[in-house]
Amino acid sequence: MGTFRKRPMRYPIIVFMILLIIAAFLISFWNVWAAIFYTLIAVVSALYAWKVERILYVETENHIETLSYRMKNVGEEAFLEMPIGIVLLNEQQEIEWTNPYMVQALEKESLINADLDIISPELVPFVRQEEQRERTITVDTKKYHVIYKRHERLLYFFDITEKVEIETQYFADRTVLAILFIDNYDEITSMMDDQARSLTNTIVTSIVNDWAKEHDIFIKRISSDRFIAVLNESILRVLEQKKFAILDDMREKTQQRNLSLTLSIGVGVESGSLTELGQLAQSSLDLVLGRGGDQVAVKNPDGKLSFYGGKTNPVEKRTRVRARVISHALRDLIQDSDRVFAMGHAQPDLDSIGACIGVRKMASMNKIDGHIIVNFDELTGSVGRLMDEVKQKEELYTSFISPQDVTTLVTEKSLLVIVDTHKPSLVVDPSILKRFDKVVVIDHHRRGEEFIEHPTLVYMEPYASSTAELVTELLEYQPKHDKITMIEATALLSGIIVDTKSFTLRTGSRTFEAASYLRTAGADTILVQRLLKEDIDTYIERSRIIQTVEFAAPGIAIAHGEETEIYESVLVAQTADILLTMKDISASFVIAKRMDGRIGISARSLGDTNVQLVMEKLGGGGHLTNAATQMPDQPFTDVVAQLKQAITEVIEGSSET
Numbered sequence: 318m319g320t321f322r323k324r325p326m327r328y329p330i331i332v333f334m335i336l337l338i339i340a341a342f343l344i345s346f347w348n349v350w351a352a353i354f355y356t357l358i359a360v361v362s363a364l365y366a367w368k369v370e371r372i373l374y375v376e377t378e379n380h381i382e383t384l385s386y387r388m389k390n391v392g393e394e395a396f397l398e399m400p401i402g403i404v405l406l407n408e409q410q411e412i413e414w415t416n417p418y419m420v421q422a423l424e425k426e427s428l429i430n431a432d433l434d435i436i437s438p439e440l441v442p443f444v445r446q447e448e449q450r451e452r453t454i455t456v457d458t459k460k461y462h463v464i465y466k467r468h469e470r471l472l473y474f475f476d477i478t479e480k481v482e483i484e485t486q487y488f489a490d491r492t493v494l495a496i497l498f499i500d501n502y503d504e505i506t507s508m509m510d511d512q513a514r515s516l517t518n519t520i521v522t523s524i525v526n527d528w529a530k531e532h533d534i535f536i537k538r539i540s541s542d543r544f545i546a547v548l549n550e551s552i553l554r555v556l557e558q559k560k561f562a563i564l565d566d567m568r569e570k571t572q573q574r575n576l577s578l579t580l581s582i583g584v585g586v587e588s589g590s591l592t593e594l595g596q597l598a599q600s601s602l603d604l605v606l607g608r609g610g611d612q613v614a615v616k617n618p619d620g621k622l623s624f625y626g627g628k629t630n631p632v633e634k635r636t637r638v639r640a641r642v643i644s645h646a647l648r649d650l651i652q653d654s655d656r657v658f659a660m661g662h663a664q665p666d667l668d669s670i671g672a673c674i675g676v677r678k679m680a681s682m683n684k685i686d687g688h689i690i691v692n693f694d695e696l697t698g699s700v701g702r703l704m705d706e707v708k709q710k711e712e713l714y715t716s717f718i719s720p721q722d723v724t725t726l727v728t729e730k731s732l733l734v735i736v737d738t739h740k741p742s743l744v745v746d747p748s749i750l751k752r753f754d755k756v757v758v759i760d761h762h763r764r765g766e767e768f769i770e771h772p773t774l775v776y777m778e779p780y781a782s783s784t785a786e787l788v789t790e791l792l793e794y795q796p797k798h799d800k801i802t803m804i805e806a807t808a809l810l811s812g813i814i815v816d817t818k819s820f821t822l823r824t825g826s827r828t829f830e831a832a833s834y835l836r837t838a839g840a841d842t843i844l845v846q847r848l849l850k851e852d853i854d855t856y857i858e859r860s861r862i863i864q865t866v867e868f869a870a871p872g873i874a875i876a877h878g879e880e881t882e883i884y885e886s887v888l889v890a891q892t893a894d895i896l897l898t899m900k901d902i903s904a905s906f907v908i909a910k911r912m913d914g915r916i917g918i919s920a921r922s923l924g925d926t927n928v929q930l931v932m933e934k935l936g937g938g939g940h941l942t943n944a945a946t947q948m949p950d951q952p953f954t955d956v957v958a959q960l961k962q963a964i965t966e967v968i969e970g971s972s973e974t
Contacts (some may be wrong), residue, residue: 326626402474650773862876
């Protein structure tokens with residue numbers, strides 16, 4: 318304030334006086350009296366100006382002091398009364414002081430020296446974390462955005478309850494589109510007369526309309542086997558809690574009339590664009606159909622998926638029209654290629670190798686060179702015994718190449734056929750996929766979230782027993798220039814036998830038709846039995862794993878190998894199969910360390926427990942009765958705990974429906 322008092326008061330007056338004196342001095346050279354008179358006027362004017370400035374300064378100083386006092390009072394009042402909670406902590410992270418708003422908001426008489434969790438238990442770990450500075454917590458029925466000034470040990474609480482409620486309401490009211498598809502409607506109604514077809518339509522429409530009316534959903538039938546539904550996200554959450562009970566209603570009510578109709582639903586959510594919602598719903602439905610139907614897929618714009626249902630095995634298709642169409646399309650692709658490469662999954666089994674041999678045969682039938690990509694170090698067990706037989710057929714054996722050999726053979730016109738898997742991470746060498754412009758996928762597993770990008774042709778039939786069965790059907794519609802040899806037919810038949818457990822699981826009429834075709838082509842069943850034989854050491858090793866069995870729930874067995882030992886995937890799968898043959902076991906899970914250092918789980922079921930859903934929760938997939946997953950290396954106790962948790966979630970989800 319001292320500087321302010323001197324500079325405005327004196328410096329302007331002094332300058333003014335100097336200027337007047339200089340002016341009077343100059344005038345005195347011409348007229349002395351005029352100079353005296355002018356000087357007097359200047360002095361009087363200067364004194365008056367000084368007096369006015371003095372008065373203004375005093376008034377200004379008083380105004381500033383008054384304003385400063387008011388600002389100080391307002392600041393103190395705002396600090397104590399503003400609608401923001403302020404909490405000061407001591408070194409022991411106890412409450413040292415709070416403003417009145419915080420006391421009033423919590424309806425407490427005093428918070429001084431109280432523990433921090435009196436406000437919310439969420440605050441204690443929050444203030445102890447070094448990296449986190451902000452978070453939202455719940456206090457009673459209110460939501461607060463909390464900012465923590467760690468250096469000052471100061472917490473600010475901003476009430477965002479109304480904002481959260483508005484956001485919640487906004488998200489709850491967002492539009493959701495769903496497409497409902499009657500999986501096998503055309504096949505069932507194709508042989509009906511008009512009256513029976515009309516009755517079936519009435520039954521289906523009644524079930525869907527009752528479901529829509531119950532949940533306030535707008536539903537419209539857009540074709541004989543397809544509906545479109547409009548709802549919002551709050552309704553969707555209710556449907557998810559009920560696990561889409563309409564799936565069970567459709568299956569059970571139609572079974573009572575011997576119709577066996579199932580429902581597939583694709584749902585698009587979390588987008589403000591109706592066009593994108595429609596695309597998400599359609600892609601979700603395509604994914605459900607690829608997994609065998611009788612399921613619901615909910616898809617977000619970021620690609621995240623949630624699945625519901627899938628508690629039944631896919632229904633076998635009655636016609637082979639699709640097989641013929643796919644075979645002709647594949648024939649055209651092969652004929653437009655200079656080379657055909659077949660590749661299965663890593664750690665191949667007889668189904669994967671047999672299907673590869675079948676694809677190579679299709680190329681030969683179209684007079685195109687075919688190659689099979691394998692990792693020769695992984696060809697062990699029954700696959701190794703098959704390769705010993707293949708070595709006697711030089712033409713066939715030379716078609717087997719390693720991933721490193723692909724670089725020198727592939728061209729822009731080459732075709733790659735992936736068999737027995739649709740996941741890039743599971744193929745022999747994922748980097749090979751990037752070298753091909755044309756990729757075909759042939760698989761019998763239910764489709765998962767991970768999928769090969771931009772395939773030219775996809776043939777996925779979850780109803781099929783094995784990929785070898787699908788390839789066998791495709792072979793039947795290829796040109797007959799080159800007949801199937803005994804070893805090729807035997808390789809395909811062995812793949813079918815392994816995946817069906819000698820025609821006891823997932824076996825349909827078309828499975829026997831494929832086996833009959835291969836038997837006619839010269840498949841040697843005795844050789845198949847020799848390929849499937851095992852040695853004494855393997856039997857003993859499997860028995861040791863079975864000794865560790867424990868039950869996660871009635872009928873659900875879990876066994877594991879030694880944590881320090883490495884097991885072949887075939888041995889682990891066989892152990893799960895053996896457990897399933899024992900009394901009072903309806904589902905089995907076997908845990909073992911793989912050659913790649915990961916933890917593998919093989920899962921089998923008689924159908925009561927959907928092991929596919931269990932494995933999907935752990936990052937894997939497969940079928941309702943046959944699934945697997947691979948997990949990062951970790952203690953078996955942790956793996957067993959995660960597996961039990963996944964089993965519990967699936968069982969509880971099934972019981973809720």
